[in-house]
Amino acid sequence: MSKIKDAFWAVRNWFKKINSKITDFLVNHKMGFLVHWPDWFKALIFLAPALILLSIFIFYPIVNAFKLVIYEGYNQTDNTITGYTVFGNFITVLNEDNFLLPSSHTQSSVMINTLIIVLISVPISILLSLLIAVALNSIKPLRNFFQTIYFLPYVTNSIAIGLVFAYMFKSGDSGLINRMLGWFGIDPIAWVSNWNNNGVIIGPTFWAAMSVLIIYGVWQAMAFKIMVFLTSIQGIDKQYYQAAEIDGTPKRRIFSKITIPLISPMIFYIIITSMIGAFKTYESVIAIFGDSGAPAGATYTLKTIVFYIYDYLNNSTPGNLSLAAASSIILFAFILVLTLIQMQISKKRVHY
Amino acid sequence: MEIRLEHLTKIFTDKSGIETTAVNDLDIVIESGKLIALLGPSGCGKSTTLFMIAGLHKPTEGKIFFGDDEVTKLAPEKRGIGLVFQNYALYPHMTVRQNIMFPLENLRIKREDAIARMNEMAALVNIKELLDRKPAQLSGGQQQRVAIARALVKKPRVLLLDEPLSNLDARLRLQMREEIKRIQRETQITTIFVTHDQEEAMSISDQMVVLNFGVKQQVDAPQEMYNNPDNIFVAKFLGNPPINIFKGKVKNNTLYAGKTPIGPVEVQDGQYDVGVRPEDFRVDDKGFDVNITEIFHIGRDTLIHFDESGTDTRALVDSDSILPGQTKVKLSVKKGKIHLFDETSGLVVGHV
Numbered sequence: 001m002s003k004i005k006d007a008f009w010a011v012r013n014w015f016k017k018i019n020s021k022i023t024d025f026l027v028n029h030k031m032g033f034l035v036h037w038p039d040w041f042k043a044l045i046f047l048a049p050a051l052i053l054l055s056i057f058i059f060y061p062i063v064n065a066f067k068l069v070i071y072e073g074y075n076q077t078d079n080t081i082t083g084y085t086v087f088g089n090f091i092t093v094l095n096e097d098n099f100l101l102p103s104s105h106t107q108s109s110v111m112i113n114t115l116i117i118v119l120i121s122v123p124i125s126i127l128l129s130l131l132i133a134v135a136l137n138s139i140k141p142l143r144n145f146f147q148t149i150y151f152l153p154y155v156t157n158s159i160a161i162g163l164v165f166a167y168m169f170k171s172g173d174s175g176l177i178n179r180m181l182g183w184f185g186i187d188p189i190a191w192v193s194n195w196n197n198n199g200v201i202i203g204p205t206f207w208a209a210m211s212v213l214i215i216y217g218v219w220q221a222m223a224f225k226i227m228v229f230l231t232s233i234q235g236i237d238k239q240y241y242q243a244a245e246i247d248g249t250p251k252r253r254i255f256s257k258i259t260i261p262l263i264s265p266m267i268f269y270i271i272i273t274s275m276i277g278a279f280k281t282y283e284s285v286i287a288i289f290g291d292s293g294a295p296a297g298a299t300y301t302l303k304t305i306v307f308y309i310y311d312y313l314n315n316s317t318p319g320n321l322s323l324a325a326a327s328s329i330i331l332f333a334f335i336l337v338l339t340l341i342q343m344q345i346s347k348k349r350v351h352y
Numbered sequence: 353m354e355i356r357l358e359h360l361t362k363i364f365t366d367k368s369g370i371e372t373t374a375v376n377d378l379d380i381v382i383e384s385g386k387l388i389a390l391l392g393p394s395g396c397g398k399s400t401t402l403f404m405i406a407g408l409h410k411p412t413e414g415k416i417f418f419g420d421d422e423v424t425k426l427a428p429e430k431r432g433i434g435l436v437f438q439n440y441a442l443y444p445h446m447t448v449r450q451n452i453m454f455p456l457e458n459l460r461i462k463r464e465d466a467i468a469r470m471n472e473m474a475a476l477v478n479i480k481e482l483l484d485r486k487p488a489q490l491s492g493g494q495q496q497r498v499a500i501a502r503a504l505v506k507k508p509r510v511l512l513l514d515e516p517l518s519n520l521d522a523r524l525r526l527q528m529r530e531e532i533k534r535i536q537r538e539t540q541i542t543t544i545f546v547t548h549d550q551e552e553a554m555s556i557s558d559q560m561v562v563l564n565f566g567v568k569q570q571v572d573a574p575q576e577m578y579n580n581p582d583n584i585f586v587a588k589f590l591g592n593p594p595i596n597i598f599k600g601k602v603k604n605n606t607l608y609a610g611k612t613p614i615g616p617v618e619v620q621d622g623q624y625d626v627g628v629r630p631e632d633f634r635v636d637d638k639g640f641d642v643n644i645t646e647i648f649h650i651g652r653d654t655l656i657h658f659d660e661s662g663t664d665t666r667a668l669v670d671s672d673s674i675l676p677g678q679t680k681v682k683l684s685v686k687k688g689k690i691h692l693f694d695e696t697s698g699l700v701v702g703h704v
Contacts, residue, residue, distance in 0.1 A: 243441045249458050
């Protein structure tokens with residue numbers, strides 16, 4: 001073993017010798033710039049892979065979105081436009097049926113759907129994951145086991161989960177959830193599909209279908225949150241808890257007065273990122289309700305903003321690309337405003 | 353409040369089942385209203401003992417009494433103790449005022465009474481003008497004061513301090529140890545503090561408990577322990593510069609170091625470990641000859657090194673008695689200042 005290590009040592013020394021010889025030669029012949037690179041150049045080399053990929057897939061599309069939004073009647077097949085507009089595409093999108101306001105014959109719009117998902121699923125999932133993280137932190141046996149279980153949704157394909165959800169929430173008394181509700185004497189709920197007595201498809205109520213989406217969102221988003229909360233709780237100095245224990249602080253007060261304030265920066269981070277994540281809800285709708293974005297026979301839509309953007313992209317009518325760009329910029333503006341408001345609030349609420 | 357530890361033992365078992373005895377069969381009686389130092393090198397079990405008294409560690413065996421009450425199985429908050437942690441464990445998100453008020457919020461007392469007590473404590477530790485600051489805005493010494501105020505505000509029966517001065521710089525340390533002594537005198541509360549610094553322990557405590565590997569070595573008043581150590585460990589642990597230990601031989605009631613007769617002693621003939629503190633040597637024409645190897649003038653005293661039967665030995669003598677460059681001197685040892693220890697057990701045989 002030591003012989004091999006000696007050999008490695010010798011080889012490394014030989015390379016070092018060669019290296020310094022080459023360097024000396026180049027420097028002596030006024031070609032030192034070939035080996036002595038300035039720091040900014042070295043930095044650029046290391047940054048290049050990330051920069052190139054980001055430019056192609058993030059920066060260029062962003063710039064392009066702002067470019068597309070000022071085109072009128074852009075035809076992507078022959079790359080022609082009929083004119084320019086500043087707010088035209090935004091106005092078209094905002095006036096579109098079911099984008100901002102529900103049209104006369106439906107009950108919901110994509111904006112309302114998205115806001116419902118964000119405003120209901122984010123607080124619920126944060127609260128639940130906090131409680132689960134605290135509970136996990138206080139048990140010793142099986143902690144790793146539960147941690148793994150709770151983390152599974154994070155590494156599972158969301159379409160697959162969606163299909164399982166659709167199956168679990170099957171209407172009638174054959175679905176798993178309905179059967180479990182039956183144990184408590186609750187009548188089966190028509191979650192994702194519904195028929196009337198004559199066998200005609202009429203679709204479930206809006207809130208029944210929406211709650212499936214919300215439950216999916218809460219459950220899937222909890223994995224990452226639990227992990228973040230658990231690690232930050234474990235990072236809190238044990239002495240704070242010992243000090244509180246000596247003072248006879250009740251568990252609930254320890255949670256609200258010590259744990260929550262000490263992990264408040266993490267909670268803030270999670271609120272922002274999960275709000276952004278919830279704004280981008282898309283796969284769950286596709287996986288549970290399919291391309292139509294609504295249960296069969298329903299008089300409403302469950303599409304979200306991102307779903308709507310994809311609708312425009314998939315539809316090659318001239319001008320639709322500009323409308324997709326406009327709606328994505330509206331989404332961006334929404335998220336930006338909410339984030340800025342949260343940052344203002346957090347200045348007062350987040351400690352140190 | 354008298355504190356009594358009876359056969360107190362703490363064994364930690366790690367994941368692989370290896371047992372470590374942190375505290376071994378400790379029997380101590382701590383008098384009411386005294387300031388006691390638990391002293392020992394790191395890993396000697398002094399903090400473990402403190403935490404067992406606090407109730408944060410459960411003893412493996414043995415009993416703890418506060419006065420006549422047995423508290424061994426009592427929860428920390430029911431023991432009536434105040435604990436100051438090594439790094440203070442002040443809640444970083446609360447102001448000084450909130451930190452001191454925190455223990456009171458768990459008690460059922462009126463708000464005015466709580467505020468009155470908080471102000472009383474702030475006055476006791478001289479931090480009245482800092483009440484609205486956060487711990488991060490305080491110096492180490494100020495944080496220490498806040499921590500003491502927080503521990504005392506509940507009017508505990510016992511005050512426990514874990515390495516209270518180890519996080520302070522040298523000057524603050526001197527100041528704070530006088531401060532701790534003053535606070536203890538004013539409140540007359542039984543105080544136990546843990547330290548590895550013998551000088552600190554000796555300067556402020558009424559009684560010292562020296563521990564090594566979880567075993568009690570000696571319990572005594574500081575000066576008493578310094579002058580009459582029970583064993584070689586205590587002798588070596590106390591004092592700076594440390595005590596000189598060299599091999600000695602007793603023959604016909606005379607102690608020899610090598611061939612040099614040191615002085616008359618009245619113990620059985622045989623080999624002993626001889627301990628002499630550097631300051632107990634004095635320059636004496638009737639003494640034994642030594643060859644000085646090095647001289648350090650340190651103001652009031654002069655530290656000389658000489659070789660004593662193969663051991664480098666230090667003597668602290670009057671500066672006037674040694675001339676620069678002097679190579680030989682006659683030394684004798686003050687009466688009662690030679691400590692003889694058994695070679696195998698390390699126990700003291702006599703102070704002569």
